[in-house]
Amino acid sequence: MSGALYNRDIIRLAARLADYPMPDDPQARVERRTSVCGSRLALGLDLDDAGCVCRVGITPHLCALGQASAAIFAEHCCGKSVAELESARDAMKAWLTDQAAPAPDWPDVAAVADARPNRSRHESVMLAFEAGLEAARTASAA
Numbered sequence: 001m002s003g004a005l006y007n008r009d010i011i012r013l014a015a016r017l018a019d020y021p022m023p024d025d026p027q028a029r030v031e032r033r034t035s036v037c038g039s040r041l042a043l044g045l046d047l048d049d050a051g052c053v054c055r056v057g058i059t060p061h062l063c064a065l066g067q068a069s070a071a072i073f074a075e076h077c078c079g080k081s082v083a084e085l086e087s088a089r090d091a092m093k094a095w096l097t098d099q100a101a102p103a104p105d106w107p108d109v110a111a112v113a114d115a116r117p118n119r120s121r122h123e124s125v126m127l128a129f130e131a132g133l134e135a136a137r138t139a140s141a142a
Helices: 008-019 064-076 082-097 109-115 119-141
Strands: 028-033 040-047 053-061
Touching: 008 064, 008 109, 028 119, 040 064, 040 119, 053 064, 053 119, 064 109, 064 119, 082 109, 082 119, 109 119
Parallel strands: none
Antiparallel strands: 028 040, 040 053
């Protein structure tokens, strides 16, 4: 494993994921797994009356990089609509896969920038963004 991928900032972010326990009865709960390394997470969230995320919780079984990315998602998803989550997911995916793409408009994503040239880490970085969007869509349809 690259020392650049698993640095002090990544470990610090990963530890912050403990601040987002799974809610007892979320409006939507999604489980996702990567095909490359088997990392997985469960993400639950609630939407407010305006259709924006108002509560999120994550049960992680992830590497430190995946946990850091999940913490970045969890820390900044509240107040976001389904459309904003979709836009963030798309921008994040483009940024990871296209070295010329601009960074997504999502705080703290620079912390996982060292994963960009490591395609095998992309799924892990994307896991919470994918699960969060799926959960928000499910909650909005309920």
